[in-house]
Amino acid sequence: MMLNFEVAKEIILSNAETLPEMTISVNESFGFVLSEDIITDRDFPDTKKSAVDGFAVKLSDGNQYKIVRTIAPGELVELRLEKGETVFVMTGAVVPDDADAVVRVEDCEVKGDWLTVHCSVRIGDNINQVGEEKRAGEKVIEKGSIIDERVYPVLFYLGLKKVKVFKKPKVGIFTTGDELLDIGSEYKKGFVFNTNRYIVESVLRKLNIPFEYYGNVKDDEIAVSRALKEMSEKYDVLISSGGISMGKYDYIKKILNEESYEILVNKTRIKPGSPLMVAKNKKCVIFGMPGYPAAFFTNLVLYFLPYIKKVTGKKDYDHNFVKVELGSDMHSREKSDYFNRANIMLENGKYIAYDLDSQKTSHFINFVNCNGLVRIPQGVGNVEKGYIAEAILFEKEMK
């Protein structure tokens, strides 16, 4: 039965299970998803520290201070300051507990062991207080966060050596179609170059998820059956391309239907790319994707992306739809949720979505200008410039 977009997505997501967690060194953790909350076990900073190069003073009535010593960052000096005493401290240096403030070098004058302060000084000036950034026991990073260019350095800042992360799924990929050529082959009239392999590989690279490409399987029932069986036993997730509509050689659909696979989804009410089949063999979820690159990509973004993000343990796995205003008329079909490939620009604080020159499923070259999909819901039909729609922005989804 043909399913609506939301229903199909829900079924697919309900079959997304995270893999067991493991402990790894922080060095190796880039691209993994945290399976634990990160809680700091100490205050940041854990001592009073100077924010400037200057003089830590214990305030007195006058503006003259006796310089007692110098403290560099990292030096832990047990020292009691008396009223009217000062120490020279560098930026980041530990300030004696009883210092009231630090005065910048530029605001002072030094003569021998004596300092004259030329500005007014308030208690706390230029001192970073204990725990002002974070208190021991506070949550710093949430479980389900991807260790990306923001989280990774913070783990080092916290001084962690090891973290708990979810194991990454292994994704297997194969394509079908005797008409496919891969790079390195001479072009032959009527053939097409394998594109879908590189669509999924580039998305998985971006998400830091390991994959293996099995190859292009011949349009032969036994070969396709063997590939589906072997690979669904080896990988956590399997993606195939092509062979799922009504053609004589559309074996993926036939085999998933006839052999011992559990069918989760068979066709969804979207365009482009309605003929999607999602099935299961034991724990492996198999995405039987349509062959046209535009249809393949749309299904990848609509169904596979939230699914694989959930499997990796990410807390924000579902789509982040944004509101867009159409900058040009857009095509749609009443019977489906139509996902227009679009160029979406931020103009005066609003997202404006422009149609590409063609929305035909068989076209793909204009994809170079596509950075999002605009959803025109079922029942709406063609829409005009100015229409308000929701859209998926690739840059928000592929992380």
Ligand SMILES: Nc1nc2c(c(=O)[nH]1)N[C@H]1C(S)=C(S)[C@@H](COP(=O)(O)OP(=O)(O)OC[C@H]3O[C@@H](n4cnc5c(N)ncnc54)[C@H](O)[C@@H]3O)O[C@H]1N2
């Ligand atoms: N009689 C019907 N015909 C079709 C229907 C239908 O309902 N009834 N559905 C159409 C729709 S919608 C789509 S989408 C396509 C899906 O077809 P398949 O998934 O079976 O894919 P193929 O037939 O194998 O290939 C379609 C097209 O894409 C090219 N292709 C395939 N793989 C790749 C690849 N890896 N890289 C680049 N291009 C690829 C292939 O050469 C074909 O041109 O079916 C409609 N037909």
Ligand code: MOO
């Ligand atoms: O759904 Mo198909 O993708 O019309 O081309």
